[in-house]
Amino acid sequence: MKKDIHPEYRDVAFIDLSINKTFIIKSAVQTKETTEIDGVTYPLYKLDTSSASHPFYTGAQTRIVEAGRVEKFRAKFAAKKEALNAAAEAAKAGK
16 A cells, blocks of 8 residues: 555544434544543444434334325325215215
8 A cells, every 4th residue: 555645543422412322433524623432532423313323223204204104094094084974874875
C-alpha cells in the first residue's frame, strides 16, 4: 500500500442518540469529538438512528403495517356486511 493516502482505520465509538446506546466498531470515519469508555479514549460519532433503533431492524415497522392492514380489512368488510344486512331486512319487509 502507498503511504499517507489511506484513511486511518481504528476503533470508533458510535452513539445512537435516539436510544442512547454506544457501541464500538472499527471505522475510518473522521471525527473531532472523543469519549472515554472503560479508561480508553475513542473518537466519537453521533448517529440519529442505528440498527438497534430503526423500525425496520427492530420489527416495529411490520407491526405498524400489519395493524393498518387489519383495520383496513375490517372497515372494508364491515361496510359490506352492513349493506348485506340492510338488503336482507328490506327483503323481509317486502314479503
